[in-house]
Amino acid sequence: MTHLRWGILGASKFARDQMGPALNAARRGKLVALATSSADKAVPFDAFATGITVYDSYEALITSPNVDAVYIPLPNHLHVEWASKAMDAGKHVLVEKPLAMHASEFDQVIAKRDATGLLAAEAYMIVHHPQWLRAKALYEAGAIGKLVRVSGAFSYDNSADVSNIRHDPSKGGGAIPDIGVYIYGAARFVTGEEPDEILSTDIRRENGVDVWSHVTARFPSFHYTGVVSMRMAPWQEMVFHGEKGVMRLSAPFNANLYGEARIELQTQGDDGPEVQAIRYPADNHYVHQVEAFNGSVLDGVAYPCPLEFSKGTQNMIDMVWAKDNAEARL
Incomplete structure (x- = not known):
């Protein structure tokens, strides 16, 4: 494999304006697929990813043999579910932040990453800038x-x-x-x-x-x-x-x-x-992020921002919620 073939779950505005172009512009990768039930929402993606294949369901995209990696910009509460499903289908996954709503939910994705040998990461792009x-x-x-x-x-x-x-x-x-x-x-x-x-x-x-x-x-x-x-x-x-x-x-x-x-x-x-x-x-940190991801998959090198780091940030958020709840009870 010389480059990574990317698919996107959902035609969100952020995927259209930022991450879609980055996936297609990054070295050693190409955006080849989009899952959306709206043909109209798919049109702008073809402007920068000519000939992109549009699937009418998320399941169809993640099971496609023509896709190697999946970018997931879905609503936050769906991230863990679809990251897990994509890895079950043999796809590497880059998931928008926050990957999970609680730090403990990272464990499911980390365990699946380790069991499958696939790369799974949260799209915390700034650390690549x-x-x-x-x-x-x-x-x-x-x-x-x-x-x-x-x-x-x-x-x-x-x-x-x-x-x-x-x-x-x-x-x-x-x-x-x-x-x-x-x-x-x-x-x-x-x-x-x-x-x-x-x-x-x-x-x-x-x-x-x-x-x-x-x-x-x-x-x-x-x-x-x-x-x-x-x-x-x-x-x-x-x-x-x-x-x-x-x-x-x-x-x-x-x-x-x-x-x-x-x-x-x-x-x-x-x-x-x-x-x-x-x-x-x-510098475009979205492009840098995708290039780091592509290199990790293709060259077998460690990804610079592992899920364990992202879990630590969610743990701090959990600590904030816990403190706020405790203060509210006083």
């Missing part, structure tokens, strides 16, 4: 000294889009499942640490889903604070504040959509603050 790889390397090299504080923020406003699936609690909606995975997982990725304790939660809900939250946590060597919201002006950043410097990442989660991805490193020189700006104007 050179902005994040450099940030981790700078931190590990001591560029900001001993870490004291990490803060993260990610927001958008979808209040007018009342039919948005993120507003449906039965389908795993909410801001924390949707974008909390980024600001929680990013802190874990750079530092290699896991939270000891969730110190506080302030969560506002509408119709059963969280739309705004402020969370603080204690990690072994630093304090963490994070805000995510579906009711604020679009914004995203991560800040790592140490005793000798500050590292700020702009557009850390949607590079080139929220602006240019940059690392701003501020340290104290003999004559005052010194600021270094490291720019990433062109």
Whole structure:
């Protein structure tokens, strides 16, 4: 096998606008199939994946001998089910985040991955972007000294889009499942640490889903604070504040959509603050992610972001829910 033949379960907007083009543009892979019951929704995919085969059911796609790997952008509550079915059919799977609603649900997918020898991964694309790889390397090299504080923020406003699936609690909606995975997982990725304790939660809900939250946590060597919201002006950043410097990442989660991805490193020189700006104007983390996946399957090398890492982020989310529930009972 010289390249991976990809299929997509469902013609979602994100699959159409971001991951579909990435699957087709990534080296050593090609988008060849789409499962959707709507012929109209399939039309835009043919514009960048000419000749794509359209199946009218998910089952037909995952059992096709012409598909090697499946990308799953279905509603959150369907991820584990269809990842398992795809692996049962012999397909490698890349599943949108969050892969599961609870950390324990990862175990089923991990066990099936190990039993089948197939690659299964959550589509946590940021760790494949050179902005994040450099940030981790700078931190590990001591560029900001001993870490004291990490803060993260990610927001958008979808209040007018009342039919948005993120507003449906039965389908795993909410801001924390949707974008909390980024600001929680990013802190874990750079530092290699896991939270000891969730110190506080302030969560506002509408119709059963969280739309705004402020969370603080204690990690072994630093304090963490994070805000995510579906009711604020679009914004995203991560800040790592140490005793000798500050590292700020702009557009850390949607590079080139929220602006240019940059690392701003501020340290104290003999004559005052010194600021270094490291720019990433062109990298596409979705393409990098798919290329990493293709390489892992075709070359038999370890995937850079295994399910065990993704389970750790979900475990932090579970800790947030548990803390919030405990505070609500007081």
